[in-house]
Amino acid sequence: MTLDPIKPAFDPVTLAIPLFVLTIVGEILLRRFRKVKAAYETRDTATSLLMGLGSNIAGLLTGAAIVAVVIWVWQHRIFDIPMTAWWAWVAIFFIEDLTYYWFHRLSHERRFWWASHVNHHSSQHYNLATALRQTWTGGVAGTWLLWLPMALFGFPPAMIAIQKGISLVYQYWIHTEAIKKLPRWFEAVFNTPSHHRVHHARNARYLDANYAGILIIWDRLFGTYIPETDEEPPRYGLVKNLGDFNILRVAFHEWIGIGKDLAGSRSLREVLGYLFGPPGWSPDGSRETSATLKAKWLERQKAEGEAEAAPPMAAE
Amino acid sequence: MNALLTQLIGSAVAVAAMVGLAAWARIPRPTLPLDQQTARDLIDTDYPGYPINAVWIAADGLGAIARSGDHALVLAQLGDSWVTRDMAWEAAVASPIRGGRVRLRTPDPAAPNLSLAVSGVTPWPPQRGPEAPESLIAA
Numbered sequence: 114m115t116l117d118p119i120k121p122a123f124d125p126v127t128l129a130i131p132l133f134v135l136t137i138v139g140e141i142l143l144r145r146f147r148k149v150k151a152a153y154e155t156r157d158t159a160t161s162l163l164m165g166l167g168s169n170i171a172g173l174l175t176g177a178a179i180v181a182v183v184i185w186v187w188q189h190r191i192f193d194i195p196m197t198a199w200w201a202w203v204a205i206f207f208i209e210d211l212t213y214y215w216f217h218r219l220s221h222e223r224r225f226w227w228a229s230h231v232n233h234h235s236s237q238h239y240n241l242a243t244a245l246r247q248t249w250t251g252g253v254a255g256t257w258l259l260w261l262p263m264a265l266f267g268f269p270p271a272m273i274a275i276q277k278g279i280s281l282v283y284q285y286w287i288h289t290e291a292i293k294k295l296p297r298w299f300e301a302v303f304n305t306p307s308h309h310r311v312h313h314a315r316n317a318r319y320l321d322a323n324y325a326g327i328l329i330i331w332d333r334l335f336g337t338y339i340p341e342t343d344e345e346p347p348r349y350g351l352v353k354n355l356g357d358f359n360i361l362r363v364a365f366h367e368w369i370g371i372g373k374d375l376a377g378s379r380s381l382r383e384v385l386g387y388l389f390g391p392p393g394w395s396p397d398g399s400r401e402t403s404a405t406l407k408a409k410w411l412e413r414q415k416a417e418g419e420a421e422a423a424p425p426m427a428a429e
Numbered sequence: 430m431n432a433l434l435t436q437l438i439g440s441a442v443a444v445a446a447m448v449g450l451a452a453w454a455r456i457p458r459p460t461l462p463l464d465q466q467t468a469r470d471l472i473d474t475d476y477p478g479y480p481i482n483a484v485w486i487a488a489d490g491l492g493a494i495a496r497s498g499d500h501a502l503v504l505a506q507l508g509d510s511w512v513t514r515d516m517a518w519e520a521a522v523a524s525p526i527r528g529g530r531v532r533l534r535t536p537d538p539a540a541p542n543l544s545l546a547v548s549g550v551t552p553w554p555p556q557r558g559p560e561a562p563e564s565l566i567a568a
Binding site for chain 1: 433436437440441443444446447448450451452454455456457458474477478505507508509510511512513514535536537538539540541542543
């Protein structure tokens with residue numbers, strides 16, 4: 114059997130579109146009849162779905178150039194990895210998932226890439242429609258470069274595309290409040306609705322956590338895993354939520370913010386800090402980053418813990 | 430090309446149908462007009478540790494402005510959720526009223542304009558009276 118190493122035999126995301134529609138309809142109807150936990154606000158839902166549609170169109174604009182670069186790199190590959198070998202699929206499953214982890218972590222911890230990813234987190238809801246609130250500017254931001262080493266190593270472009278699609282489809286179904294927890298063995302190994310709710314939370318304790326694509330093991334390995342707790346339910350959205358449902362604002366607000374900051378920069382340090390520092394970085398530290406928010410939260414926790422632990426005042 | 434166009438048109442129709450279904454289902458989070466305590470709790474969630482001197486509630490109960498020293502902490506409803514921003518108290522007090530709403534401009538491109546309903550009973554800036562604590566009165 115031969116498989117075209119350039120053109121994917123199938124696109125998992127395209128094949129999954131009917132599944133996306135059916136499951137969103139299902140989640141809405143089940144919530145309507147009070148069978149599951151979920152919330153859908155009409156304009157929020159429209160924004161999420163239009164962002165998904167726009168993402169497809171934006172992908173068309175940059176897709177051809179990206180594919181051309183991947184093919185060119187693969188033509189200079191180090192090894193020949195056959196698409197028909199089972200071990201190649203096992204290998205790409207783990208390697209692609211590890212690549213996704215670092216792409217996702219970079220997309221949260223460095224502002225330049227956060228600017229293209231922030232829209233996915235801009236809904237204050239967490240439902241299956243939120244999963245489709247995808248980036249319009251990922252191609253321009255260049256995060257796809259992280260997958261190039263796989264092509265250089267020898268994985269055929271078609272194989273990379275298929276595995277990326279499988280990962281994206283896997284990550285769709287975890288955007289729900291309808292599923293609370295899955296069996297312990299599954300929660301230990303795989304990314305789940307519970308793990309990903311933490312990732313979408315804006316609570317200080319949950320910030321910058323659970324970057325996994327399919328396997329949560331990477332977060333456990335690299336120290337970014339935080340479990341969901343019943344005592345503090347996730348609140349979804351951004352640390353500073355958007356002021357309206359305008360999809361152009363959803364897509365571009367952080368880029369505009371970067372532009373404004375760069376226009377006011379007075380040194381190379383400021384330029385680099387605004388571009389590649391963590392989101393919220395400012396020269397004088399007057400803005401909040403995830404790290405400062407977490408530190409303040411920890412301080413409050415400590416102070417509250419000490420207050421609770423203090424012995425009661427003796428009655429006179 | 431035709432297949433691509435068909436896919437895009439099909440997706441657009443599906444989007445319209447899903448949005449229509451969500452509207453029909455009426456399943457947003459329940460929200461009630463704000464009272465003092467709810468406004469304080471919501472603002473405290475986003476601005477923990479900020480001492481709140483007093484809170485002004487918008488005429489329709491869909492927003493509030495809290496005074497925290499020299500800061501105005503603005504709370505505005507968006508759909509079934511909330512948006513907060515902080516600005517200088519003086520800037521908030523000086524914000525223009527148009528169409529029965531106080532128009533608050535922020536330097537943040539993520540939420541450049543927030544507007545809250547005002548009325549004769551709940552004017553902005555707050556006027557001296559039993560409903561407005563001293564700390565809310567514009568100098």
